[in-house]
Amino acid sequence: MDTPQDPRSGRLRKAPESFLDAGGIATVMQQARSGRRDFLRGAFAAAAAGATAPVALAQKAVGEGEAAILELPEHTRGLGQPVVTDGYGKPSKYEANVQRRQSPGLTQTRQASVSFAPLQSLFGIVTPSGLHFERHHQGWWDIDPSQHRLMVNGMVKTPKVFTMDEIMRLPSQSRFHFIECGANTGMEWGNVAVPTVQYSHGMLSCSEFTGVPLITLLEMAGADLKNGKFLLAEGADGSSMTRTIPMSLVRSGEVLVAYGQNGEMLRPENGYPLRLVVPGVQGVSWVKYLRRIEVGDQPYGSKDEVLHYVDLMPDGTHRQYTSIQECKSVVTTPSGGQVLLDKGFYSISGLAWSGRGKIRHVDVSVDGGRNWRRARLQGPVMDKCLTRFSIDWAWDGKPAIVQSRATDETGYVQPTYRQLREVRGSRSIYHNNAIQSWLVQENGEVRNVQLA
Amino acid sequence: MDTPQDPRSGRLRKAPESFLDAGGIATVMQQARSGRRDFLRGAFAAAAAGATAPVALAQKAVGEGEAAILELPEHTRGLGQPVVTDGYGKPSKYEANVQRRQSPGLTQTRQASVSFAPLQSLFGIVTPSGLHFERHHQGWWDIDPSQHRLMVNGMVKTPKVFTMDEIMRLPSQSRFHFIECGANTGMEWGNVAVPTVQYSHGMLSCSEFTGVPLITLLEMAGADLKNGKFLLAEGADGSSMTRTIPMSLVRSGEVLVAYGQNGEMLRPENGYPLRLVVPGVQGVSWVKYLRRIEVGDQPYGSKDEVLHYVDLMPDGTHRQYTSIQECKSVVTTPSGGQVLLDKGFYSISGLAWSGRGKIRHVDVSVDGGRNWRRARLQGPVMDKCLTRFSIDWAWDGKPAIVQSRATDETGYVQPTYRQLREVRGSRSIYHNNAIQSWLVQENGEVRNVQLA
Incomplete structure (x- = not known):
């Protein structure tokens, strides 16, 4: 695969410059x-x-x-720059290399493509909206919110069409959640060790989302919440993106019809002015440019859930509707493409998440999984949200294989590749949550390796 | 005061457009x-x-x-826009009016000025970094991080000069905290009811900050943590900003030498590449472009703490070192400049915060403080962090005075203007945390009023 290697690894690559003692x-x-x-x-x-x-x-x-x-x-x-009131603030020019990046060999057109978030350069859990990963099926649009409508129809007493003003007037909730594309880490199924964590795990982001619980809109339309066991969510862009959402996820109030992201309106690339937020579920179900919710009594079997986003099993069958993102983690520092220039202290840091709830703990190994130590979790640990972990490490200059293994509050433990393949084979694209291995070589270069 | 009125009040001002029933x-x-x-x-x-x-x-x-x-x-x-890999993502063109704004009459130059965050347009608790309020004393700079240094000297065994690489290699913490300028809501002391919440309360923002606990750097330098009761924090810009920080705040590990904000590096306007984060304390102490920490045994009495940021009391004396931002709250929707076009349901929403800890509860009144109802708090409620509250309201079309009153975990209750003035008089600039009143008039227009 022709993936350009462009990690922002300056932090580790650069030798500590001589300074005054x-x-x-x-x-x-x-x-x-x-x-x-x-x-x-x-x-x-x-x-x-x-x-x-x-x-x-x-x-x-x-x-x-x-x-x-x-x-x-x-x-x-000197006298510096004046306050910024004539535009929207931007990052430092020295951070110009911190960008979303596309993998040229992966997709045929840039409108039906992916851009990966630069996980190796990010801190904490919030993904800046300007660096949020993208997955478009027919390109992104900047839709006029005054013209946008959301229809609720199907098994409802009173079909409704909502304006944005009407939706934004209703009681809202704001919650931090991760969103991960079902295809994240997909290349690794085929033993393709893409060079950096941006490309291996960068279809992952986390934001504070604000919106109206979908259940509120369903109740306003008099939806049949008993027999209406499924919903169809439909987007307004040309890809005709439609996804089935089980009503069981909606009843708890957890699913949001969201307009806000990290304090402001959603970004156009992420569905402005309205997208579905389905916590814990793969990104494709978080339908962007959301224009219609239909209540029905069976799954809809749309093209994007029977042809795509299915898991090819070893016996040739495929699994459908495997939407929940299982517990997963990855070390982001050190990670592929970075270079450790000297022995000594490092803070190993990474992200853990689970579509089933909160992270209970994360263990870290520097010897390829033979020994594990419990990492620190940065609080607050939130439900279906990224959790930042870290652990101290004194590198002795010898080859080391750095791994992380997350456990969620259900007790589920992130699997090794061996464990994952025993069940799922190796011909899938989606839903790879195996333990990631980074090899630190004697010369300090870090690269992606897959342990059997 | 010649303050332009430019609220983004479209959401409330616009009549719900006719839609298909x-x-x-x-x-x-x-x-x-x-x-x-x-x-x-x-x-x-x-x-x-x-x-x-x-x-x-x-x-x-x-x-x-x-x-x-x-x-x-x-x-x-049609076919939409391609994935964004050649630049940093931006908000929708339809959100161009959501900006930081300066109050032209308030300051003499735009380099020693303020830009206010558009609180009326924000959701949740995270402030997008592109909309974070600014307060500069001699303009902002985009300092080359490879050239930037932090010196730790004074009462230390081994004075140190750190490079950014050295700081970023150390164990870090990421925490959500509010930052509020001590002068926020300052115009209201003089009974000047500025028109919108952007101008009355917009020197307030909240981010996930990432950095190294200052105590770590002090320990590396062998600081005298017993006799060194105070620190001087010094910025690298031309304003010679220097502030005294009590060691008592630092010992807990709470004070960070921060490089990260909302997942990425600090923005230049906010101190890139390094600023102090002093949770709960007024913004001026969060020294930007941080270049030096000196350990001492007494307060430094710098110009910015004896001439500015002091509270003029009724008896003509002034209080110094009143740095902690006391418990405060404000309703952001509905707020000044917005218009309610019809009777009926509204979700009253706002922000509460305390420099002393967590918010315990927020009460809301729609009759100028005669009756109060308890608002919902959006979790997680974090320490020295904004907390979003909301409450349902059916407007009957009659004049209403909307207020919020926060109580923090110490039991401290946000005061009325009467209570505040009994102690502090009316000639201050800083540290106004009184209850804010918004008058909803019969024609639906909302304006700022001050109750006696």
């Missing part, structure tokens, strides 16, 4: 006090490091003289 | 089945509403004929 600082200050500004200028011109702080300190020590002021960086001397 | 849908379908496409075309041309869903339904009913296809909106017929 206690002796150096004392020398600088002593020299500064004695007025030897030439020393200062020479020292800092020679240093690869810009050394903002020591320069400023030196400047303070030598007084306000012109020569010393010349040493200060522009941002300490 | 059950009878209308039945008629459309019946007409469609009988092939009367002229009716369809006429009906939808006449309707102000684009009525995506019904059109699509009609198209399905009349078959795939050309005439019917012409009725479909472009986004249902």
Whole structure:
């Protein structure tokens, strides 16, 4: 596969630059006090490091003289940029390499394609909306919300068509949930070890979603909640995306008709102005540009659930409606494409999630699964949400295989590839939740390996 | 004050557009089945509403004929936009009015100014980083992280200068916290009822911050944690921002040297690449472009803590070092500048927070404080973090005064203006946490009023 390798691995790749130790600082200050500004200028011109702080300190020590002021960086001397009121804020120019990326060999057109989130560069659990993974079936649209409607029909007493204003006036909920494409980590079924965690696990994101519980709209339409055991969710884009949602998921109030994501309106790539949020379920069921909900009494068997998003089993049959994303985890630092330049301390960090509930714990191995240690979980641990874990590690410079293994609150344990293949074979595309292995080589380079 | 009134109040201002009820849908379908496409075309041309869903339904009913296809909106017929891999994602063009805004009369230059977050348009608790409020003292900078350094000196065994790589290699924490400028709601001290919640309360934001506990860096430098009772935090921009931080806040591990915000690196306006996170404390102490931490044994009395950010008391003295943001709340919907066009159901929604811990509960009044009802809190309720509350309300079309009153886990209750002024007078700028009142007039217009 022609996957460009473009990890933002600068954090690990770069050697810790030489910096002033206690002796150096004392020398600088002593020299500064004695007025030897030439020393200062020479020292800092020679240093690869810009050394903002020591320069400023030196400047303070030598007084306000012109020569010393010349040493200060522009941002300490000058007037900065004005408040940003004429546009939407953007990341630093130094972060331009942190982007969603497409895998050119994977899809035929960029409108029916995937862009992967740069998991190796992300912190915590929130995915910035500007970096949220995308999966489009016929491209994305920026639909005028004043023209958008949501119809609720089928087994209902009173079919309804809602405007956005009507939906946004109703009581809403805001909840943090992960969304993962059912095809995430799909290449690995075929033993293709894609180089970075962006490509292996990047069809995964997490946001605070805001919307109206779907059950509220169903009740307003007088839906038959007893016999109406299934729903059809339909999107407004040209892909005719339709998915069956079991009413059992909706009754609890958990499924949202969402318009908000991370505090603002959904992004166009993610279904603006309305998408379904089906916590724990694969992303394709979170229908974007949602325009219709139909209540019925049997699964709809739409093309996107009988031809696609099915699991080919070893005996040649395929499983349908396997929508819930089982417990899974991955180490994001260190991960494929990154380089550890020296021995010593590292904080191994990663993400864990389960479509069945909360993460109970995560274990980490640095020897390919022979020994495991319990990782720290960053709270609050939320339901069907990413959980950040971390553990301390002193690398001895020898080859190491780093893995994580998550357990969810149901007691389900993330499987090894061997365990997964015993049940599912190796010809699937979807629903690969096996333990990921990263090989740290003696030269510090980290690469993706698959253990038998 | 010459404050432009520019609330994004479309959601409430716009009348619910006429939409097809059950009878209308039945008629459309019946007409469609009988092939009367002229009716369809006429009906939808006449309707102000684009009525995506019904059109699509009609198209399905009349078959795939050309005439019917012409009725479909472009986004249902065409090929959309490709995946976004050549830039950072942006909000919908229809959300262009959701922006930070400056109050022109408030500050003399745009480099030493404020931009307010559009609270009236936000959901949940996360503030999108592109809309995070700003307060600059000498403008913002985009500092090269490879050149940035953090010095730790003063009462330490071994002064240290850290590179970003060294800091980011250490064990980190990610936590959701609010940040509020000490001057938020400052105009209201003078009985100036600024028109919208963006201007009255918009120096408030909330993010998931990621960084290294400051205590870790202090321990690495061998800081005297017993006698070193105070820290000086210094920024690298030209404003020479320096703030005293009590060591007592640092010892718990709560104070972070942060590089991450909402999953990615800090934004330049918010201190990229490094800022202090001091949960519960006013924003000015969250020093941006952090370049130095000095350990000392007494408060530093810097200009920004003895001349600014002090509270002028009725007796002419002023209070210093009143840094903790006390318990506060505000209703964001409905709020000033919005218009309720009809009687009936509304979901009153707002935000509550406390620098002392978690929110215990929020009460809401629609009659100016005579009667109170307990609001729903959206979980998880986190420490020193925004909490979203909501409550149902059926507006009877008569004048109403909407208020919220928060209580934190210490039992502290948000005061009325009368209570606040009894202690603090009316000549302050900072630390106004009084109950906010929004008057809903008979014509539905909402405006800011101050009750005695």
